[in-house]
Amino acid sequence: MASTKRQRPPTLTGKEEVVLRLLVSGGPQYGLQLVSSSDGHLKRGTIYVTLGRMQEKGYVESEADPSAADDLVLPRRIYRPSGYGLQVLKAWAQMRQTLKWEVAR
Amino acid sequence: MSGTIDPQPVPGSRLRVLAENLFDRATFERYIAPAIADLQFECGAEGPSVGVRHPLRKRCQAYWAVMRTMAFCLVGRGSSGATHGILVRAGAIFVLLTTAMLWLSFSDRGVFDRVSPAEGLLLLGLLLPSAAAVTLPLTVLACGSLRSIWRPRGDRASRCPADVARSIVGLSVIAAAINLILVNFLVPVANQSYREQIYNHLSASSTWVSVPKGDNERTFSELREDARNLVWTVDDRTRARLALHQRFAIPAAAIVFGLLTFSVGWRLYRRSRPMLMAPGIFGAAFIAYFFAWQGGRYLALSLRVPAWLGAWAPNILIAAFALLVLHRTVVQLADDPAAGDQMPGDGQSGAGAARS
Numbered sequence: 001m002a003s004t005k006r007q008r009p010p011t012l013t014g015k016e017e018v019v020l021r022l023l024v025s026g027g028p029q030y031g032l033q034l035v036s037s038s039d040g041h042l043k044r045g046t047i048y049v050t051l052g053r054m055q056e057k058g059y060v061e062s063e064a065d066p067s068a069a070d071d072l073v074l075p076r077r078i079y080r081p082s083g084y085g086l087q088v089l090k091a092w093a094q095m096r097q098t099l100k101w102e103v104a105r
Numbered sequence: 106m107s108g109t110i111d112p113q114p115v116p117g118s119r120l121r122v123l124a125e126n127l128f129d130r131a132t133f134e135r136y137i138a139p140a141i142a143d144l145q146f147e148c149g150a151e152g153p154s155v156g157v158r159h160p161l162r163k164r165c166q167a168y169w170a171v172m173r174t175m176a177f178c179l180v181g182r183g184s185s186g187a188t189h190g191i192l193v194r195a196g197a198i199f200v201l202l203t204t205a206m207l208w209l210s211f212s213d214r215g216v217f218d219r220v221s222p223a224e225g226l227l228l229l230g231l232l233l234p235s236a237a238a239v240t241l242p243l244t245v246l247a248c249g250s251l252r253s254i255w256r257p258r259g260d261r262a263s264r265c266p267a268d269v270a271r272s273i274v275g276l277s278v279i280a281a282a283i284n285l286i287l288v289n290f291l292v293p294v295a296n297q298s299y300r301e302q303i304y305n306h307l308s309a310s311s312t313w314v315s316v317p318k319g320d321n322e323r324t325f326s327e328l329r330e331d332a333r334n335l336v337w338t339v340d341d342r343t344r345a346r347l348a349l350h351q352r353f354a355i356p357a358a359a360i361v362f363g364l365l366t367f368s369v370g371w372r373l374y375r376r377s378r379p380m381l382m383a384p385g386i387f388g389a390a391f392i393a394y395f396f397a398w399q400g401g402r403y404l405a406l407s408l409r410v411p412a413w414l415g416a417w418a419p420n421i422l423i424a425a426f427a428l429l430v431l432h433r434t435v436v437q438l439a440d441d442p443a444a445g446d447q448m449p450g451d452g453q454s455g456a457g458a459a460r461s
Contacts, residue, residue, distance in 0.1 A: 045173035047170075051139065076143060
């Protein structure tokens with residue numbers, strides 16, 4: 001799925017950038033952890049939609065918590081940045097830096 | 106202390122079942138399941154002491170997050186075929202009805218050119234309750250032909266239409282309940298405002314003129330008083346009684362259409378007939394309903410039949426047809442239980458397919 005998306009120039013919304021930065025700095029995290037560590041930048045009601053979309057775009061990967069072994073309780077999902085997501089974040093930061101430099105000149 | 110302790114229900118388990126039915130598998134796994142998993146973690150699925158550590162506020166927040174995620178998915182993407190189909194049909198009927206009502210009402214009185222955009226929007230807003238009241242039963246009728254409702258999921262046991270029946274009954278009852286509130290409380294007020302807006306547009310008077318209420322604009326209590334008013338003529342009392350019964354007959358149409366939807370859909374499913382036949386049958390049913398409505402009204406107002414019969418005749422007609430179809434299907438099922446265990450379009454194997 002990510003390969004078809006890569007044909008277009010990737011975009012990164014503000015929330016997606018915050019999520020990627022948090023995942024890079026804090027390591028793999030659950031959705032709830034991301035909300036609590038974002039200092040109010042991420043809301044609980046929208047984080048799962050944001051993470052789902054990022055997963056569709058190929059920016060993050062997720063896996064079910066292996067410690068959950070109960071059929072009644074759903075396993076929590078741990079998110080980590082994908083290689084593609086890291087590349088996009090890096091390119092996005094570089095582009096922003098370049099544009100800032102151009103505007104300043 | 107040797108007695109067994111009843112297991113506590115897992116938090117969010119009902120929400121999980123609801124979401125699994127509403128959304129397709131991929132959407133559930135990707136968007137909803139992580140939200141419910143965090144809810145279950147936070148609300149103490151792992152031990153009774155957790156409830157103490159997590160007060161009610163936190164629990165509400167957790168549930169709210171899941172509900173918001175589900176709302177996002179429902180509007181934006183990934184609802185199951187049936188839910189998506191029902192929403193699309195409801196939206197299409199609603200837009201068509203509203204547009205038709207607005208056009209008819211303007212073209213009839215020649216005020217189209219004299220209405221400013223702001224006034225047009227106001228009039229449109231006043232038409233919405235009426236359009237919604239008609240949309241709800243029609244949506245129940247239109248959703249019967251959805252393939253995704255009748256597509257069997259999972260093992261053969263799930264081919265029993267009990268789950269389909271539950272969905273359609275649920276949809277019908279919800280539509281009828283909302284319609285009851287709309288028709289009895291919101292529509293009369295909106296209709297009266299609409300009439301006054303139009304009238305004052307056309308009148309030469311510089312002051313606001315209030316317009317006498319018609320049958321559709323009277324409140325329930327006003328209609329009941331009119332129906333009992335002995336000073337009025339028999340014609341007027343009958344008209345009030347008819348309007349009074351119609352206040353309940355219109356919402357009940359949602360339930361009757363639900364019955365028709367289930368019986369016709371099940372018959373087509375059992376006999377392996379293409380589900381494309383359903384829209385034609387439902388279209389014919391709607392036309393029959395409309396003519397029965399007009400006929401019943403005419404007969405009641407001309408005092409040939411009682412007012413209650415005039416109002417309920419369309420529902421009785423459609424319900425009788427639906428029960429007849431249901432009876433025939435059940436009788437055939439009892440005679441030949443294996444017949445039609447095949448979905449329409451699944452191929453030509455199976456006794457039902459061979460017979461059809």
